[in-house]
Amino acid sequence: MHAHADRIGELAAELDQIDGSPGSSFLQVVRVFEHPDGEDEDLTSPVEGLEKLPGQHQLLGWHLNARALDFLRRTRAELDIDEYAYG
Template identity: 85%
Template structure:
């Protein structure tokens, strides 16, 4: 089995552009989207987004999350304040999200490492080293401070 995965933290708004979010936070995003940049009626994408992304291969999901937290944790309260404002401007909650995306059998994914970590153990097919992850206390606190939802999407390629 091959696994391709990445994690991002995003702030999204139907009204406030990513450039304004950048100016407020003073943190340059890795990626942005512009509402209606692909189609205007109906608008696609449906909102502006500001993202910090980890696509580093070889890391588990919790390691990828920690890469993002290393960059943003010190700013969590300010991000949470802005998320609250964005929710009020847009009239609905959900402007802040920590997103996990995994695609199984993706051609760009990583193969399972079937070498044994210990002499008496045997790794069987399907026991991919990237499967399984957890959220540490710091990650849970970050979600609380930023008022973020945790969204996990898993797909099969093809």
């Protein structure tokens, strides 16, 4: 897919020009916490000296590496992140 990033970016720029506004290309990330199949809460071991609090979800945090960021930049994509917690 990286091989096509520049062409995708050119197409996104063309669509932005036709529409008259940016935002024709985006990556949407949605995370939902407290899924019934989620892992049990573990309060026994600290993480790098930090205290785990009751009710704190076990899967906090995520990472985009330089390659992913470069792909987003080259494709002129915006990043939209939604996170929901139920409980």
